[in-house]
Amino acid sequence: MATRTPLMAGNWKMNLNHLEAIAHVQKLAFALTDKDYTEVEVAVLPPFTDLRSVQTLVDGDKLKIKYGAQDISAHDSGAYTGEVSGPMLAKLNCAYAVVGHSERRQYHGENEEICNAKVKAAYRHGLTPILCVGEPLEVRKAGSHVAHTLAQLDGGLKDVPAEQAASIVIAYEPVWAIGTGEVATPEDAQEVCGAIRARLAELYDADLAAGVRIQYGGSVKSGNVAAIMAQPDVDGALVGGAALDADEFVKIVRFRDQ
Numbered sequence: 001m002a003t004r005t006p007l008m009a010g011n012w013k014m015n016l017n018h019l020e021a022i023a024h025v026q027k028l029a030f031a032l033t034d035k036d037y038t039e040v041e042v043a044v045l046p047p048f049t050d051l052r053s054v055q056t057l058v059d060g061d062k063l064k065i066k067y068g069a070q071d072i073s074a075h076d077s078g079a080y081t082g083e084v085s086g087p088m089l090a091k092l093n094c095a096y097a098v099v100g101h102s103e104r105r106q107y108h109g110e111n112e113e114i115c116n117a118k119v120k121a122a123y124r125h126g127l128t129p130i131l132c133v134g135e136p137l138e139v140r141k142a143g144s145h146v147a148h149t150l151a152q153l154d155g156g157l158k159d160v161p162a163e164q165a166a167s168i169v170i171a172y173e174p175v176w177a178i179g180t181g182e183v184a185t186p187e188d189a190q191e192v193c194g195a196i197r198a199r200l201a202e203l204y205d206a207d208l209a210a211g212v213r214i215q216y217g218g219s220v221k222s223g224n225v226a227a228i229m230a231q232p233d234v235d236g237a238l239v240g241g242a243a244l245d246a247d248e249f250v251k252i253v254r255f256r257d258q
């Protein structure tokens with residue numbers, strides 16, 4: 001069975017300016033030890049305007065914290081006002097690019113085709129996509145949450161070759177649990193994360209599926225992270241609100257101590 005290093009990623013969303021970002025990453029670096037980094041991969045996903053400051057800090061102090069962007073343009077350059085490209089993110093040594101977060105899907109009309117193009121853009125420039133999938137409340141109530149989520153997975157991975165897909169991170173984020181305080185039960189998370197892994201085995205093969213990290217996201221906190229991480233197909237968390245509090249995020253990283 002493949003060993004999957006858990007990935008705890010803090011998605012700051014539209015919070016923390018570049019000065020606050022520096023203070024926050026310094027706090028994380030001070031609190032996290034080599035042991036934490038060996039057992040868990042830690043990443044922050046700040047707003048674009050913070051990335052240069054985070055890069056300078058991480059490079060200067062040789063921190064093991066990884067960082068990435070919350071979005072990526074499907075295009076590499078050109079007349080796309082407001083967009084930030086893969087080459088720009090790669091130049092900042094970003095490790096990750098979030099693709100298809102439900103807030104992008106909901107507020108910016110990102111559909112499967114766009115998410116698929118963004119996944120490919122990330123791979124073109126050596127970034128690892130964190131592809132977000134998950135159902136809204138009405139879909140959950142109708143009992144179609146697994147089918148809905150797998151359709152998003154299929155769409156995001158369309159024509160992505162196995163050698164690239166092997167490194168992808170999938171974040172299962174039920175929309176009804178994001179920022180609401182309503183966390184999915186560990187069994188809810190496992191049901192869909194297990195189905196995602198099974199679909200990856202169908203789309204590619206069992207070995208590839210066994211190596212892909214699948215995160216859960218949606219109101220993760222230090223008090224609920226251990227139970228969620230105890231599920232066999234959950235390999236980390238994509239943390240929103242609780243990632244803005246450095247002490248709380250460190251506790252989440254140390255989920256084994258909770």
Ligand SMILES: O=C[C@H](O)COP(=O)(O)O
Nearest residue numbers: 011178179218219240241
């Ligand atoms: O990307 C993170 C998710 O949207 C979860 O956000 P949340 O932890 O504030 O519910």
